[in-house]
Amino acid sequence: MPELMSRRRARLNEARCQTCSLSSLCLPLALELDDMSQFDAIIRRRAPLKKGEPLFRQGDRFTSVFAVRSGSLKQLTTEGSGTDQLTNFYLPSELVGLDGIDEQHYPGSVVALETTTVCEIPFDRLDLLSEELPELRGQLYRSMSKELRDDRRMMRLLSRKTADQRLATFLITLSERFRRRGYSPYSFRLSMARADIGNYLGLAVETVSRILSRFQSQGVVAVSGREVNILDMPMLLTLAEEEIEDAS
Amino acid sequence: MPELMSRRRARLNEARCQTCSLSSLCLPLALELDDMSQFDAIIRRRAPLKKGEPLFRQGDRFTSVFAVRSGSLKQLTTEGSGTDQLTNFYLPSELVGLDGIDEQHYPGSVVALETTTVCEIPFDRLDLLSEELPELRGQLYRSMSKELRDDRRMMRLLSRKTADQRLATFLITLSERFRRRGYSPYSFRLSMARADIGNYLGLAVETVSRILSRFQSQGVVAVSGREVNILDMPMLLTLAEEEIEDAS
DNA sequence: CGCTAGCTTGATGTATCTCAAGCTCCGTGG
DNA sequence: CCACGGAGCTTGAGATACATCAAGCTAGCG
Numbered sequence: 001m002p003e004l005m006s007r008r009r010a011r012l013n014e015a016r017c018q019t020c021s022l023s024s025l026c027l028p029l030a031l032e033l034d035d036m037s038q039f040d041a042i043i044r045r046r047a048p049l050k051k052g053e054p055l056f057r058q059g060d061r062f063t064s065v066f067a068v069r070s071g072s073l074k075q076l077t078t079e080g081s082g083t084d085q086l087t088n089f090y091l092p093s094e095l096v097g098l099d100g101i102d103e104q105h106y107p108g109s110v111v112a113l114e115t116t117t118v119c120e121i122p123f124d125r126l127d128l129l130s131e132e133l134p135e136l137r138g139q140l141y142r143s144m145s146k147e148l149r150d151d152r153r154m155m156r157l158l159s160r161k162t163a164d165q166r167l168a169t170f171l172i173t174l175s176e177r178f179r180r181r182g183y184s185p186y187s188f189r190l191s192m193a194r195a196d197i198g199n200y201l202g203l204a205v206e207t208v209s210r211i212l213s214r215f216q217s218q219g220v221v222a223v224s225g226r227e228v229n230i231l232d233m234p235m236l237l238t239l240a241e242e243e244i245e246d247a248s
Numbered sequence: 249m250p251e252l253m254s255r256r257r258a259r260l261n262e263a264r265c266q267t268c269s270l271s272s273l274c275l276p277l278a279l280e281l282d283d284m285s286q287f288d289a290i291i292r293r294r295a296p297l298k299k300g301e302p303l304f305r306q307g308d309r310f311t312s313v314f315a316v317r318s319g320s321l322k323q324l325t326t327e328g329s330g331t332d333q334l335t336n337f338y339l340p341s342e343l344v345g346l347d348g349i350d351e352q353h354y355p356g357s358v359v360a361l362e363t364t365t366v367c368e369i370p371f372d373r374l375d376l377l378s379e380e381l382p383e384l385r386g387q388l389y390r391s392m393s394k395e396l397r398d399d400r401r402m403m404r405l406l407s408r409k410t411a412d413q414r415l416a417t418f419l420i421t422l423s424e425r426f427r428r429r430g431y432s433p434y435s436f437r438l439s440m441a442r443a444d445i446g447n448y449l450g451l452a453v454e455t456v457s458r459i460l461s462r463f464q465s466q467g468v469v470a471v472s473g474r475e476v477n478i479l480d481m482p483m484l485l486t487l488a489e490e491e492i493e494d495a496s
Numbered sequence: 497c498g499c500t501a502g503c504t505t506g507a508t509g510t511a512t513c514t515c516a517a518g519c520t521c522c523g524t525g526g
Numbered sequence: 527c528c529a530c531g532g533a534g535c536t537t538g539a540g541a542t543a544c545a546t547c548a549a550g551c552t553a554g555c556g
Binding site: 156 | 391
């Protein structure tokens with residue numbers, strides 16, 4: 001079965017960091033080719049996750065961090081009897097699970113929003129390798145530091161911004177993340193449900209829906225189901241920072 | 249002036265990690281004595297900060313992280329023309345500035361809430377030393393990871409909890425932090441103003457004041473200015489997670 | 497001992513939640 | 527291929543938690 005062989009080979013090849021299209025965004029971005037193969041050697045490939053399937057669950061023993069290869073995921077934490085809190089969405093090249101290092105357990109579940117593939121990076125191996133490769137260590141520090149900064153932004157959003165500003169900020173942030181990954185920043189598909197967006201932004205689903213409708217009627221975006229087109233980015237940017245006085 | 253000499257010696261001695269009372273909580277907690285002196289050697293002592301004095305300002309070039317030795321600080325980020333957002337309070341043994349690694353600039357100002365001393369740890373030296381000392385590296389990863397986890401909790405608080413729950417959670421968290429540092433978990437002094445608490449918790453000052461008054465009239469705490477006594481910790485814990493139906 | 501920043505308390509306003517109902521679209525099975 | 531079912535989404539009306547505005551109070555500092 002030579003065809004199967006070559007297909008398998010192709011898949012493995014695609015799965016190597018050296019040829020991965022995300023290499024300029026992902027953890028090994030700062031590595032020389034030699035070092036990258038060292039890094040590549042510790043990575044475990046995983047079968048793709050189906051929509052709704054968990055990568056790991058809250059409380060699972062922490063063993064690895066994961067780099068998203070394709071698809072997207074959401075992170076959920078449950079506390080007490082309460083409802084879930086959605087604390088993050090993860091897109092390709094982003095690192096999942098860093099908040100589990102400290103207590104050796106994942107503090108939240110991470111679930112695929114669509115068919116998703118990840119690279120598993122056993123943390124003990126990563127730590128050892130980071131001893132030898134200063135660039136890798138630096139990148140790991142930077143990844144965590146960036147996540148800290150993003151968290152602070154999120155806190156600001158949750159404690160000071162109006163619902164309109166939250167939605168606008170959310171769309172801009174997504175747009176920017178798509179742009180960095182080589183996709184259109186103006187036209188994309190949301191992989192998450194409205195309920196997820198609401199949960200993430202600290203808003204009721206109804207509020208999310210209403211505001212998206214209003215943005216649409218204002219000609220800022222065109223939304224059809226989960227397809228989003230940003231029509232007036234400057235306006236969206238304005239909406240994200242300051243409430244516009246109704247000038248009608 | 250032998251007296252001055254010995255006082256200076258005493259101060260320097262006090263300032264060494266090996267004899268620091270925080271060593272079991274601080275960054276070098278996992279180090280052997282030999283390794284600790286290596287770590288100690290890269291630390292820069294700083295003159296104490298007075299109340300209101302900034303340790304660094306938003307946008308300053310990132311050079312060091314800081315371990316709080318005594319006192320306390322708050323972290324503020326300003327965005328656009330908007331008001332400040334208070335994103336963190338720092339107590340002794342906690343590490344300040346980790347969110348600056350990524351962009352090589354501090355993303356927020358950090359200001360002393362009272363007379364405060366810190367240990368400055370130049371990050372490039374720390375990074376190099378973390379190559380040699382796996383325990384130090386691990387502790388650094390854990391510190392950042394813990395901060396990520398705390399941030400997620402804060403997001404949950406900001407997006408799902410009522411004002412009562414926020415205040416109760418705030419008091420419990422402070423209490424716990426004092427307890428870990430060997431102080432009374434039931435009786436302590438707030439180093440921050442009501443306005444800071446409100447800013448941090450996403451509430452108006454008036455709301456903070458009102459709720460503290462109510463907690464007091466319910467016999468849960470006794471508050472006098474910035475002195476806090478927790479009278480009914482179980483009740484406070486209950487208040488923090490679920491709204492109590494008024495059983496009058 | 498007075499001044500001012502910080503704090504408290506009251507009255508009113510409003511952004512967003514909650515409850516309720518209908519709609520739409522996607523996947524599934526006939 | 528179409529019809530059905532149901533999850534996900536939208537829209538409306540009413541309720542509410544908290545913000546805002548407005549005063550007076552208190553205490554720590556010069």
